[in-house]
Amino acid sequence: MQLDATHATVGALQRLVPETIAGGGSFARWLPHPSMLTATARADAFASAQDSAGVECIRCLLRRAGLPEHLQVDRLIGGDRGWPTGFVGSLTHKGTVVLGVIAARSSVAMIGVDLERIDRSDLVPIECLVAPEGLPPGTDSQLGTLLALSAKEAVFKAQYPASRERLDFSDVRLAWAGNQRQGFRASVDCPVPGLEVRTSFIGKWLVCCAISPIKTA
């Protein structure tokens, strides 16, 4: 089954990281209405659909990168994925949406993406845990903490293949610029240098990328 690539987050991701091949979409149409299932069946149906969506997303990225579609891009012991030699990539999912990126190492040294949903979960109690260096300017505790959390998740994912080190929120310090309408960006201070963060809000969704592009003269 095909992902619905018209989901607004796909276009947002593509605009954020034009250096990469970005794609994905929604698998909502693959699922029945949740009220048609028991609570246990809902969890099983969702998990199965999400797994299939991840496989489909990877397959499309490989095809667009000119690689064999059925290459295995499995999870490694550390939780990261084994992208084909010469390539970096990242996958994220939230709700019924899966997003992914792939890029040649000649263009991008590191990449991590994270997708979050602006929901009612209370993040204020963990503001100091997530962002001891402070929140993005002009954001309240709830939104700012979500932004910091998502950005740092993207940094964790981007740097891990290079460092093989698990990081804490306090190991990553973000210096923010921008605003919600135009998008926040951040320079990254963490054990692995060279990363920058780019973000985009689209409706109830937040897309964050941590990327280390190869700069050409």
Next chain:
Amino acid sequence: MVERASSSQDLGALAAQLAGDLNSWWTEEGQDWDAAVMAADPQSLPGGDDLWDDMPKVDSKAIARTSPIFMRHLGVPLDVKLIRRGGYASIEDAIADLVPKMAARAAQKLGNR
């Protein structure tokens, strides 16, 4: 106020209380969503996108939000480096993974006093 451990035996009891509180927290997290599902019109097919998108999941954001619960019971905040990449299949899976590790962390801190 939850009592802090003064011995490793106490820690075992506190770990059990912590697991119970984590389960209760997760049950509360799901109640609003369950109510929204039951109240929704099944005719709003296909998928009920917004409902599925808001279904509570035991992902890294959810687990990070439990840090105050760990702090209350064990006296140490959750070490987010311990959170399994890719999230957990269920709250039971998360508890089985994180509570022993964090209890060991708290025991280490106790031993260093």
